[in-house]
Amino acid sequence: MAHAVVKVVERCENAQENNTLDLSECQLMHIPDAVYHLMRNTELKTCDLSCNVIKKIPPKFALKFNLITDLNLSHNQLSRIPDELADLNSLARLNISHNSFIVLPPVVFKMPKLRELDASNNAIIEIDTDEMVTSDCLELVDLKQNPLCRVFHRKLQNINVPFRIEVSEYDEDADW
Template identity: 65%
Template sequence: MAHLVVRVIERCENANESAHLDLSSCELMQIPDAVYHLMRNTELVTCNLSGNVLKSVSPKFSQKFSTITDLNLSHNKLSRLPEEFASLSALTKLNISNNSFIVLPQVVFKLQSLASLDAQNNAILEIDTDEAITSDNLALVDLRNNPLSRNCRRKLQNFKTPFLLEISKDVDDDW
């Protein structure tokens, strides 16, 4: 366990120089307060939290790391994102693939600069919104390997934004 603490501290120190925080595969169940403390004077550009066991991300994340452009949350146990993520106005790339999402969080559509959303390999059936997408930059939404409902597919196709939508072939409903 101690080696993981050392790993997190070393990676925070590296990020103070590079502005790229890589906390992938650190067995994190949450983002430790120490990380926010160690990174308090750094404007992060990217943050990689993939390959952990995160079940949630605290609202504090978007306040402390408001300048990030690229966030990788893949291969965790997330099923929702905090509403506060909407304030990540510089975020262009978000990876939430290989998590436990059942619903595509509404907050992703409020990210003004978002260009690429990777949400492959979740259990997404629905989208948590009827609202239009606020990002004019959205170029790619990857929802492959999700059991999207017919209603969800229809909703996605009706969005007026000209983004590329990657979904697995339509599979007939079981009933």
Template identity: 65%
Template sequence: MKPPTYNSEEVQQISQEEGERNVATAVCVQLAGRAIIRVVSRCEEAQDNCNLDLSECQLMQVPDAVYHLMRHTELKSCDLSGNVITKIPPKLAVKFSLITELNLSHNQISKLPDELAELQELLRLDISHNAFIALPSVVCRIPQLKRLQANNNSIIDIDAERIKRAPSLEFVDLRENTIPPRIYDLLCCIDNITIELSPRQVEDWEDLNI
């Protein structure tokens, strides 16, 4: 088979495209390398202070290597905010069982594993600025949880009665969500927990001026 022939202009264009691809690949490798170095460095810091801060590390998930590096450390807090994480694995609750604070804010999470209910020491949980459309029921089963940040999601489904019966909840931030009027009113009736809500939007059929 006769090989294709190219004129000088085509060769120059192909060479330029290859060069651009090589530069882009090199940049990606460099960025990935920096991210890995950052994660390892922060794991080493956590071995000293027991506070794992993996915020703004370009993570799509929690690498298995993190659990390995932390296997001999009794973590007190874990910050995974500002990444592009979509899913929290069940083993996080097993590996980090003693944490009192978990920050998952500013990610792309829409669900939480039921295993988080096994976090016996967890006092504060931040799931704000994510992709939740329903408030995860597991948050009402975490035995010591006192503060829950769930603001700035797209939450339309909340079991108000379950929140009311949560064992230790004292404060819940639900501002900047799309909570339906019926659920909104039920939440307003809860008096044993401080619940932060954005001003209720009046539905068209409720506006008597129309």
């Protein structure tokens, strides 16, 4: 346990120099308050929280790290993200792959500068396509390896959006 704490503190200190916070593979169950305290005077541009066991991102994350352009939340246990992440006005890349999402979070379509969204390898069966068409900056939405039903598969193939949507081939025999 002490080793994990030292690892987090060291990575926060490194982030103060390069504006890139890498807390991947730190066995985090949540984002410790100490991280917000250690990073209070740092303008983070990149944050990597991948490969942990995080179940929830707190709303204050967007307030404390509002200049982030790249956020990696992959390989955690997330099933939703807070609406406050729409306040990440500079966020261009978001990776929520390899989590427990059943529905693609509508907040991703409210992020004003989001260009790339990786939501692959989740349990997404449903997407609000009405929300999807409102996004101005999106260039790519990766939905590969999700158990999208046939109806949504067809809907996504026929939807008229100015960005690329990547989905796996629909397989009627797939055992999701």
